[in-house]
Amino acid sequence: MGKLCDFFHYQLMSSKSINYQFKKKLNSTLGGEAHSYCYQCGACVGDCPAAMYSVDFNPREILLQALLGDEEALTKKDSPIWNCTNCYTCYERCPQAVRPVEVIIALKNICYQKMTASPEVNQIVESVKASGRTVRITSLSDRRRKELGLGEIKSVPTDELKELFEP
Numbered sequence: 001m002g003k004l005c006d007f008f009h010y011q012l013m014s015s016k017s018i019n020y021q022f023k024k025k026l027n028s029t030l031g032g033e034a035h036s037y038c039y040q041c042g043a044c045v046g047d048c049p050a051a052m053y054s055v056d057f058n059p060r061e062i063l064l065q066a067l068l069g070d071e072e073a074l075t076k077k078d079s080p081i082w083n084c085t086n087c088y089t090c091y092e093r094c095p096q097a098v099r100p101v102e103v104i105i106a107l108k109n110i111c112y113q114k115m116t117a118s119p120e121v122n123q124i125v126e127s128v129k130a131s132g133r134t135v136r137i138t139s140l141s142d143r144r145r146k147e148l149g150l151g152e153i154k155s156v157p158t159d160e161l162k163e164l165f166e167p
């Protein structure tokens with residue numbers, strides 16, 4: 001959807017209804033609570049690497065959707081939030097301490113709960129649960145580390161992790 005269409009879409013939506021229930025959920029999810037402080041200045045967009053390379057991604061627009069509680073747009077299966085690289089540049093730029101990246105992380109967590117996250121995300125979560133790592137350590141990684149003079153990778157206490165993951 002083009003920028004002009006986005007504008008009219010949100011004008012129309014804001015005149016209709018705001019999904020306060022979803023905003024409440026975002027407020028109670030770690031990192032999402034500051035979304036209401038966004039005043040749409042756009043300072044988070046200028047140096048955002050994801051916005052530079054993806055026409056579908058714009059942190060200011062994501063915050064606008066969050067302000068309106070647009071659950072469908074933000075948590076659908078191919079939501080643009082997954083284009084965020086978690087680089088934290090917007091965290092530094094935002095004059096309102098909204099911490100946009102953390103709002104986006106909160107939205108990703110909501111997607112995971114709703115099972116709308118991509119299979120790749122689910123694989124990473126399973127890997128963390130099983131080994132405490134986002135990627136598998138192979139004999140090749142061990143060999144490369146040795147060649148580079150790096151020490152052995154210590155194992156992660158997965159028992160403690162399991163306790164953290166228990167509901």
Ligand code: SF4
Nearest residue numbers: 048084085087088090
């Ligand atoms: S953390 Fe995400 S939204 Fe923020 S600047 Fe980086 S890529 Fe953009």
Ligand code: SF4
Nearest residue numbers: 038039041042044094
């Ligand atoms: S910089 Fe902060 S206040 Fe400005 S649009 Fe981005 S999130 Fe909102």
